[in-house]
Amino acid sequence: MKKFEILKKELAYDNPWMPIEKQRVKLPSGKETDWYIATGRNVIIAIPMLENGDILLQRAYKHGCGEIVTEFCAGIIEDGEEPQKAAERELLEETGYKAESWEFFGEYFANPTGSKTVYHIFLAKGCKKVAEPQLDAAEQIENFSVSSVEEAENILLDPKNQSSITALAALSFLVSRHY
16 A cells, blocks of 8 residues: 655644644645645543542533543643653643553544544543543533443443543553453
8 A cells, every 4th residue: 555645735724622734635646636634633532440440531512523422531631742741731620530550442533534533541540539620612521430340331331422532541440351
């Protein structure tokens, strides 16, 4: 397989959450076409496990789909920030919790056809409440805990109200507990 040859790049849409780059590319067949790439920042997903073993989840309104979904803590990695530091920051901001230790589960492309965004998934172990959440103006988040992995699995793998990355993070977590 061959990569597309990028002939020209230009910013098609400038937005702090999801800038779009227009690329003129030459396909391996020799045909030229325009390709649009979302060039937003990378993201962390933190799976918070409380000191008592409960798993912390969030209900959050997501305007893109116009729905309230249940998910793990997540957020954008700031420029120059290490993924784990972003996970620590987002966990504190969105939940008011700090973790005793962290385990890295992996990184995955969000949408490899149309985006450069990478999700970095972490397990936050031994989480303890140390503050109140400090939400951004656009965030509507309700944190709640469940007492078993099975309960978390039932909620997070229900396709009616989940994002694909939440399901992937849940599966990463569940698989790690079985091996």
